[in-house]
Amino acid sequence: MPTTEQPMNTFKWDSKIPSGPLGEKWSNHKNNVKLVNPNNKRKHNIIVVGTGLAGASAAASLAELGYNVDAFCIQDSARRAHSIAAQGGINAAKNYQNDGDSVWRLFYDTIKGGDYRSREANVHRLAEVSNNIIDQCVAQGVPFAREYGGTLSNRSFGGAQLSRTFYARGQTGQQLLLGAYSALMKGVNSGKINMYAREEMLDLVVIDGVARGIITRNLVTGEINRYAADAVLLCTGGYGNVYYLSTNAKNSNVTAAWRCYKRGAAFANPNFTQIHPTCIPVSGDYQSKLTLMSESLRNDGRVWVPKKVGDKRHPNDIPDDERDYYLERIYPSFGNLVPRDVASRNAKYVCDEGRGVGETGLAVYLDFRDAIKRDGENVIRDKYGNLFDMYEKITGENPYEVPMRIFPAVHYTMGGLWVDYNLMTTVPGLFALGEANFSDHGANRLGASALMQGLADGYFVIPYTLGDYIASAKPDKITTDHKAFEETEREAVAQLDKLLKIKGKKTILDFHRQLGKVMWDKVGMARNEEGLKEAIAEIREMRAEFWENVFVPGEPATYNKYLEYANRVADFLELGELMAVDALDRRESCGGHFREESQTPEGEAQRDDENFSYVSVWEFMGLEKDPVLHKEDLIFENVKLTQRSYK
Amino acid sequence: MSNNETMSLTLKIWRQKNQNTKGFFEEHKMDDVNPHMSFLEMLDLLNEHLMQDQKEPIEFDHDCREGICGSCNLVINGVAHGPEMRTAACQLHMRKFNDGDTITIEPWRAEAFPMIKDLVVDRSAFDRIMSAGGYVSVGTGNAPDANAIPIPKQQADQAMDYAVCIGCGACVASCPNSSASLFTGAKISQFANLPQGEPERKRRVVAMVEQMEKEGFGDCSNYAECEAVCPVGISISAIAEMRREYMKALI
Numbered sequence: 097m098p099t100t101e102q103p104m105n106t107f108k109w110d111s112k113i114p115s116g117p118l119g120e121k122w123s124n125h126k127n128n129v130k131l132v133n134p135n136n137k138r139k140h141n142i143i144v145v146g147t148g149l150a151g152a153s154a155a156a157s158l159a160e161l162g163y164n165v166d167a168f169c170i171q172d173s174a175r176r177a178h179s180i181a182a183q184g185g186i187n188a189a190k191n192y193q194n195d196g197d198s199v200w201r202l203f204y205d206t207i208k209g210g211d212y213r214s215r216e217a218n219v220h221r222l223a224e225v226s227n228n229i230i231d232q233c234v235a236q237g238v239p240f241a242r243e244y245g246g247t248l249s250n251r252s253f254g255g256a257q258l259s260r261t262f263y264a265r266g267q268t269g270q271q272l273l274l275g276a277y278s279a280l281m282k283g284v285n286s287g288k289i290n291m292y293a294r295e296e297m298l299d300l301v302v303i304d305g306v307a308r309g310i311i312t313r314n315l316v317t318g319e320i321n322r323y324a325a326d327a328v329l330l331c332t333g334g335y336g337n338v339y340y341l342s343t344n345a346k347n348s349n350v351t352a353a354w355r356c357y358k359r360g361a362a363f364a365n366p367n368f369t370q371i372h373p374t375c376i377p378v379s380g381d382y383q384s385k386l387t388l389m390s391e392s393l394r395n396d397g398r399v400w401v402p403k404k405v406g407d408k409r410h411p412n413d414i415p416d417d418e419r420d421y422y423l424e425r426i427y428p429s430f431g432n433l434v435p436r437d438v439a440s441r442n443a444k445y446v447c448d449e450g451r452g453v454g455e456t457g458l459a460v461y462l463d464f465r466d467a468i469k470r471d472g473e474n475v476i477r478d479k480y481g482n483l484f485d486m487y488e489k490i491t492g493e494n495p496y497e498v499p500m501r502i503f504p505a506v507h508y509t510m511g512g513l514w515v516d517y518n519l520m521t522t523v524p525g526l527f528a529l530g531e532a533n534f535s536d537h538g539a540n541r542l543g544a545s546a547l548m549q550g551l552a553d554g555y556f557v558i559p560y561t562l563g564d565y566i567a568s569a570k571p572d573k574i575t576t577d578h579k580a581f582e583e584t585e586r587e588a589v590a591q592l593d594k595l596l597k598i599k600g601k602k603t604i605l606d607f608h609r610q611l612g613k614v615m616w617d618k619v620g621m622a623r624n625e626e627g628l629k630e631a632i633a634e635i636r637e638m639r640a641e642f643w644e645n646v647f648v649p650g651e652p653a654t655y656n657k658y659l660e661y662a663n664r665v666a667d668f669l670e671l672g673e674l675m676a677v678d679a680l681d682r683r684e685s686c687g688g689h690f691r692e693e694s695q696t697p698e699g700e701a702q703r704d705d706e707n708f709s710y711v712s713v714w715e716f717m718g719l720e721k722d723p724v725l726h727k728e729d730l731i732f733e734n735v736k737l738t739q740r741s742y743k
Numbered sequence: 744m745s746n747n748e749t750m751s752l753t754l755k756i757w758r759q760k761n762q763n764t765k766g767f768f769e770e771h772k773m774d775d776v777n778p779h780m781s782f783l784e785m786l787d788l789l790n791e792h793l794m795q796d797q798k799e800p801i802e803f804d805h806d807c808r809e810g811i812c813g814s815c816n817l818v819i820n821g822v823a824h825g826p827e828m829r830t831a832a833c834q835l836h837m838r839k840f841n842d843g844d845t846i847t848i849e850p851w852r853a854e855a856f857p858m859i860k861d862l863v864v865d866r867s868a869f870d871r872i873m874s875a876g877g878y879v880s881v882g883t884g885n886a887p888d889a890n891a892i893p894i895p896k897q898q899a900d901q902a903m904d905y906a907v908c909i910g911c912g913a914c915v916a917s918c919p920n921s922s923a924s925l926f927t928g929a930k931i932s933q934f935a936n937l938p939q940g941e942p943e944r945k946r947r948v949v950a951m952v953e954q955m956e957k958e959g960f961g962d963c964s965n966y967a968e969c970e971a972v973c974p975v976g977i978s979i980s981a982i983a984e985m986r987r988e989y990m991k992a993l994i
Contacts, residue, residue, distance in 0.1 A: 157883040172804060173870050175910055176812040192890060228884070235886035237879045237939040239903040246893025264903060270811055271906060278878030285874040293867065316859055345806040382777055384784050385808045486810065489827070489834045490781075555883050603794050605787070649799050654761075655860040657802055658794070 108726050109362070109713070112516040113217045118734045119199075122221040125517070129560050130567035137162035140566055143310055143325040145297045145352055147174035149269075149276055149547060150530025151331030153554025156279035159288035161559055166323055167280065168292045168312060170347055170660075175277045178333060178345040179550060182269025183390035183483065185253065185261035186233075186547040188226040193250050197258045199223045204735060206545060209255040209435050210510070210538020211687035211703060212737050213365070213711070215730065217517060218535045225556040226548050230262055232555055236275040240264050251479075253543035254391055255435035255742075261544045266390055266482045272547055276554070295321070296660065297352040298588040300328065300359045300526065303580045306571070307526035311585045313592075315660060318653035320589055322576035327525045327562060330356060331554070334509035334531040336369065338668045338675065339620070340612020342506035343375060343388040349664035350671050353513055353532055361521040362713045362726065364514035364534035366671065367679035370541055370688050371621050372507035373439035376490050376500075377459040386505040387490055389462070389483055391543040394432040396467035396476065397500070399423050399439070401460050405450040411461055411499045422446055430742040437540045437688045437701070438742060440504035444621050445699065447503075454501045463499035504621065508546060510537040510688070511678075514713045514728075518561035519553060522715075524569065527562065529553035534711070539687025592652055595662045600645030604662045607642050611635065611665070611672055619676050624692040628680040632673055639669040674714060674723060681725060684708040696739070705737050750776040750837060753845040754789065756801055762858045768847070778838040782825065783808060783815065785837055786848075803862040810834040810974060813909035816916070817862060818849040823913035823972040831911065831974040851916035855923070855959040866912050868958040869926060876950035877930045879939050892938050902936040905929045907975045914969035914977075920961030925969040927955050928981035935988055945992035952989055 114125040132140070140163050144155040147169040155167040169177060191197040203223040207214060234240065234248070240262050241249040250259040264271040283289035294315040301309040301322070309324040335350035336342035357363045374389045400419045407414065422442060424431045434442075443460050446452065453459050468476050473496055477484070484495045491501070513521045513528040515535055520527050530550040537545065614634050618627035642665070650656040685694040685701035686708070694702045710727040717723055751774040759766030773792075776785050783805050790800035806814040810831040817832040819825030825835045840846065848862065856864040906929075914925035931948050934940025940947070963982050970979045 153883075160882045171806060171812070171814065172866055173813075173910065175870075175873075176806055176814055178807060178812070181807045181809050181811050190889070227889075228886070230889045231886040232881075232883060234889040234892075235879065235881040235939060237902075237934055237937050239899050239906050239933065239937065240889075241903075242894055242896045242899040244896050246895050247890050264906075267811065267907060270909075271903075274906065278873065279883075281870065281874035282878045282880060284870075285876075291870070293870070316865075345812060346808060347806050379779050380777055382780050382784050382788060384781070384787055387809050485829075486834065489810075489830055489836065492836070492838060559883065599797070603791055605791060647794055647797065649794055649797075655802055655863060658790075658800055 107728050109514070109522050110516065111215065111728060112518055113215065114517065118216060118220050121217050122224055126560050129564035132563045132567050134162055138164065140164065141166065141325040142562070143323055143328045144168070144331060145310065145329065146177065146331035146333060146532070147277070147280065148177035148179035148331060148333055148530060149273055149550030150532070150554045151177070151329070152273065152276035152280045153551050154329055154331060154529055154558050155289055156276060156283050157555050157559045158562065159283035159286070165283065165289045166292065166325065167289055168295050168297060170294065170296045170315065172294055174280055174291060174293060175274060177273065178348050179273045179547070180270045181345065182547055183266045183388065184392040185251065185263035185268045185544040186229065186272060187253070187260050187542070187544040188230045188262060188548065189223055189260060190227055190230060192248060193259045195258045197260050201258065202226060202260065205256050206536070206542055207538070207735055208740060209542040210540055211701065211740055212538065212705070212709070212732065213686050213730065214536055214538035216732060216734055221557070222536050222549055222552050225552045228556055229548060229551045233272055233275050236279065238264065238271045238275045251392055252395055252433060254394065254433045254439065255542040257430070261392070263392065266392070266480060269547060272551065276551070297355070299355045299584050300523070301580050301584045302359050302523060303574060303578060306524045306569070308574055309576065309581060311581070311588045316655050318651070318656065320585055322581045322585060324574055324576050324581070326566060326571040327527060329558065330513065330526065330528045330532050331530050332532045334512065335668070335671060336506045336509055338611065338672050339506040339615045340608050341378065341383060341386050341616070343372060343386050346385060349667070351664050351667045353528070354667040354671055356513060356521065356523065356526060358716050359523065360716070361523045361526055362514040362715050363511070363674065364711050364713050365511035365678065366675045366714065367619065367682065367689055368510035368539050368687065369506060370436060370508040370510060371440045371504045373436055373443055373504050374462060374502045375505035375507070376487065377454060377456065377503035387486065388505070388507060389487060389500060389502060391436065393462060393480060393483065396479070397432065397462040397464050398466060399432050399460055399462055401446045401451040401453060411453070411463070420446070420451070427742045434742045435540060435542060440621060441690060443504055459501040459503045461499035462502045464495065465499070468496065508541055510534065510539060510541055514711070518564065519557055520561070520565065525565070525571065527558065529558060539689055591666070592659065592663060595646070595648045595659065595666070596652060598644065598646050598648065600647050602645050603647055604658060604665050607638060607646060608665045608668070610638060611669060615672055615675070619672070619679055622690050622692050623679050625680065628676045631676040635669065635673045635676065642666065642669055677723070678712050678714065681712060682708055703739065748778065749774065750778055750840065750842040752776055752840070755845065755847040757849045758801065758861050759858055761860060766858070776837055778836070780837045781808065781833060782817070782819070782835040782837065783833050801862065802860045805833060808833040811909060813911035816851045816864065816912060818851065818916060820847055823851070823916040824974050829974055829976050831909070851912050853915045853921035853960070855921060856912060856915065868960070869910055869912065869923070871958060872923065872927055872951055872954045873930065875954035876943070876947040879934065880943060894938065898936055902933045905933040905936070905977065905981055908977055909975055911974065913972045913974060915960065917968040917972040918961065919966055919968070920964060922963045923955050923958070923960040924963040924982045924985065925973065925977055925979065927951050928985035929977050931988055932981045932984040935984060944988070948985065948988040948992050952985070
């Protein structure tokens, strides 16, 4: 087990939270950061890895400021980054609905929604810049939904009692990403951005303790390349695919972040995973991914299961008084709009009781009958048409007539590389933005907040904090001839060669599925000490077998998707263990992390603020060595910690 | 078909090492296809079988598998994205085929989309059309309040109808001329319907249309095949709108 514990207040790194009252911290900080002269910006190269909302918005904004940007993505076009798949919406504290919203309320809901495991200062900044994001996106021509009078439309999302979510049908992520992507392409056109698509970061180059570049593989030719820079921005998303089945895109992976961890960037709260309550259930062993049905559906859909165990009647034949609308029953104030962790856990409970529906018994109903009766089918089609179509394509059932069947699935990872207030990791010069960092969502992210955070980091935070770093650190010129580049490249290539030479008997998918099952069963919706210890042992065994018995086809110097895949699964096999180790250390329940040993009599997550009000920050100590846990104490000066209640 | 039955299929799949070698159809028989699988899951399974025999798997592009990223690009039985209307190949399910079927699978074929390997092609020409003018030039932090310019709902909805393009390239693959007019027209029409697009209206359409030609895409001669295969249902009125915009810009 890991070595841990230092006395309080000796946290190894500085979170650099500005002093002053909460509402003034960000403004003061912006007034105090060092600036880089416009003429000097063009002397600095910045690497941006990943072109989702965080990466594309950062690359575009930095290029506009005058920096030279090298942007990388693994997809064949920057527009295909997985932010594209976000459906429901983006939060902002505009208060256009006159329903009492404010920066404070958005801040408070987000801190509370995260079960008090995030930093006050970061979350407040996020709420502050939320309004600028909407302005920016509208100016870019993002076609948000509008009212007949021409003003912007809003809807509600889980964990909030206000309508603060802006949306573009069920394709909000797509429209926001295309906005950021167009800004990125404008930078390409002006020559300030070099865009490298189908090019994957394999490792980080660290010189004298500072991030100075990356090693990449051209995914078309297999060529290995070196890029030098004055700062590296990691915008590579989350690692939900460690569970094999998730709502993430198939190519989403942890490799870039994990290699940075192994080069010295500490990893924070790795176990904090969001399991989204409304996904299309698993239908068979062949399944390759899970599809989300946007949380916005819970505005109009009602969640229920039969009252009787084993009731196999067709849902439309079950009368109302034999249905259990359990979220409305248990949580009368929030009803179907409780936060995701609460909704997911309750779905698990009713299925554990044997009241689950569908062939597998691992599903609950999301029923639009009453909304259609109230508003008419056309209104519902206007709001959710594309989601209903998608549901029908996948399941072959018509949700206008039969209730949807839904079940929780892995969706988002709140954990990620530890960053200070400036979004810098523990490796100077290496920044992490968006889902790749741990910073804003604590132990549970509220719906419509991921888009907000990705764009906040890229458009409105990094342009200030990166300048401060460049102006203070004054990085000297280096070239890719430096021996650190040579060594790092050699190591990255050696790993690929090793994978290709194993020529074992099991496929990469065999290992990934096996890992996913252990993660879901033992590091999933409910965790306990025994299961976590078993998971650690099983993952170690699996990893050893992987390196002896995996079959990786083909050659290194060609297009070879299974080689990419093997290289990513190798990292998932290391990350999975760290997630279990982290979950084992946190002997409390909070947000998406539910330790069975720590629950209230009603089965709600029981936090232990006295002992666990900290960020778990893990430092890599070498392969097959235990990582060291550092604790960043969370200090709450503005909100009072209470047991979360949505009743 | 129930969950337990499996289907037998004969697949004729295009294999090609790279742009410089000749491609050919390779035949594979499968007898363990579950009708509830997606089309790509069927290909995953075929690749598993190939690798279990230590053979090289078939390369194909895919990512989100939810019909939104636009990565997948298969011509199935001669139709871009296959037989199901308004459905990307990743959302197509095997229940739409019959036991015993023979299915041919090919990549997008167009001069402007060079071959990479097997079913994977290079669509970077689309990015270059976008970088020529597919944006509103507004710097970060330079925006008025979002509600400062009211936009009628109908107009915003119209812009959204064009904005949903996923950039997959099925329009090009299905067009006898390999024209990219639907893709380019959709972006131009989105901005033509919004006040934000106004200041750069003329420059945008000229730059994007010229880039489209430079990339080697053909002209549109109103076959409307593109509209028929578009997985998100973009209307060819986008092309009419693009032409109108182009004419107005030149006058």
